[in-house]
Amino acid sequence: MTMRVSIAVLLVVLTIPCLLHGADAVRRPTSKPLFPAIFSFGDSYADTGNFVRLISSVPFGNPPYGETFFRHPTGRASNGRLVVDFVAAAVSLPFLSPYLAEGQNFSTGANFAVIGATALDLAYYQQQNITTVPPFNTSLSVQLGWFDQIKPSLCNATTTRGCDDDDYLGKSLFFMGEFGGNDYVFLLAANKSVAQTKTYVPAIVKAIGDGVERLIQHGARRIVVPGNVPMGCLPIILTLYASPDPSDYDRYGCLHEFNGLARYHNEQLRMQVQALRIRHPHTAIAFADY
Ligand SMILES: *[C@@H]1O[C@H](CO)[C@@H](O)[C@H](O)[C@H]1NC(C)=O
Numbered sequence: 637m638t639m640r641v642s643i644a645v646l647l648v649v650l651t652i653p654c655l656l657h658g659a660d661a662v663r664r665p666t667s668k669p670l671f672p673a674i675f676s677f678g679d680s681y682a683d684t685g686n687f688v689r690l691i692s693s694v695p696f697g698n699p700p701y702g703e704t705f706f707r708h709p710t711g712r713a714s715n716g717r718l719v720v721d722f723v724a725a726a727v728s729l730p731f732l733s734p735y736l737a738e739g740q741n742f743s744t745g746a747n748f749a750v751i752g753a754t755a756l757d758l759a760y761y762q763q764q765n766i767t768t769v770p771p772f773n774t775s776l777s778v779q780l781g782w783f784d785q786i787k788p789s790l791c792n793a794t795t796t797r798g799c800d801d802d803d804y805l806g807k808s809l810f811f812m813g814e815f816g817g818n819d820y821v822f823l824l825a826a827n828k829s830v831a832q833t834k835t836y837v838p839a840i841v842k843a844i845g846d847g848v849e850r851l852i853q854h855g856a857r858r859i860v861v862p863g864n865v866p867m868g869c870l871p872i873i874l875t876l877y878a879s880p881d882p883s884d885y886d887r888y889g890c891l892h893e894f895n896g897l898a899r900y901h902n903e904q905l906r907m908q909v910q911a912l913r914i915r916h917p918h919t920a921i922a923f924a925d926y
């Protein structure tokens with residue numbers, strides 16, 4: 637229910653430019669896709685099969701992953717579908733092909749998200765001697781590099797579709813995130829306090845904002861920027877940072893210090909999105925609140 641409502645809100649926000657330009661009216665999804673394509677960047681909340689192709693023998697390639705909807709493991713860190721799957725279905729597009737799957741046709745979109753991906757680069761963490769970040773090199777900027785690689789095949793002078801001709805990228809839907817959750821988990825694993833971890837929020841939020849800027853330079857005009865989930869309610873956080881002091885928990889049984897970290901990230905990210913909107917008034921940029 638909540639998910640349906642949020643998707644409806646996102647679609648309303650992102651189709652406003654259509655109305656302003658007198659193009660397709662906003663309707664309930666029909667067989668005609670509302671967007672020509674969806675391009676998704678992020679981590680395990682969005683990965684539809686990249687990580688399992690990068691690293692074999694991870695749990696995500698085995699049951700019970702995938703058992704309730706696809707009836708087989710797909711590489712999603714879920715037993716069913718992800719938000720991006722529900723969004724694709726809601727706008728009458730096929731599920732997004734993972735970038736690392738071979739022989740895919742990305743004309744209706746591609747998914748660059750990777751389980752465990754960080755907003756900040758691996759090299760940055762290595763320079764800071766933070767060794768808890770796994771050496772997979774799948775950060776936000778690496779994912780944007782993958783997009784650079786497939787862009788010529790999506791729209792170029794030799795295909796019927798040029799990037800500017802029918803504004804294919806301008807009409808497509810982009811998801812920049814969720815990012816940041818893994819950065820915080822790895823920083824905490826490196827024994828940084830929540831207060832120390834908070835000092836990384838501006839750099840992480842800036843990396844997400846820079847990613848949005850790069851998409852806009854590519855021609856993106858409809859971009860969703862998801863925030864962080866209430867971290868203090870995540871089973872992994874509740875397990876690793878269990879406290880004997882009841883006052884560390886809120887009335888829902890979540891660790892409020894960690895929720896404070898996620899809330900701070902989301903406040904900063906909202907401000908970043910607001911600044912991006914002012915700088916790019918012809919681009920619809922939506923903060924999506926989990
Ligand atoms: C990819 O799929 C689209 C739509 O189904 C089609 O028009 C296009 O020719 C395909 N491209 C390739 C390279 O197969």
Ligand SMILES: *[C@@H]1O[C@H](CO)[C@@H](O)[C@H](O)[C@H]1NC(C)=O
Binds near residue numbers: 758759773778781
């Ligand atoms: C990660 O990949 C990028 C792009 O392929 C490369 O430029 C960078 O050096 C790599 N970083 C590390 C730490 O291996």
Ligand SMILES: *[C@@H]1O[C@H](CO)[C@@H](O)[C@H](O)[C@H]1NC(C)=O
Binds near residue numbers: 763764765
């Ligand atoms: C990382 O470790 C190296 C070698 O121990 C040290 O020279 C360097 O100053 C450290 N860097 C930071 C940012 O702590």
Ligand SMILES: *[C@@H]1O[C@H](CO)[C@@H](O)[C@H](O)[C@H]1NC(C)=O
Binds near residue numbers: 791794
């Ligand atoms: C243009 O797109 C076609 C079809 O996907 C592809 O085969 C070709 O390599 C692309 N051209 C360039 C210059 O990238």
Ligand SMILES: *[C@@H]1O[C@H](CO)[C@@H](O)[C@H](O)[C@H]1NC(C)=O
Binds near residue numbers: 768825826827
């Ligand atoms: C964090 O602290 C624990 C307990 O003191 C220690 O066992 C662990 O090695 C530390 N981890 C790192 C990455 O420093």
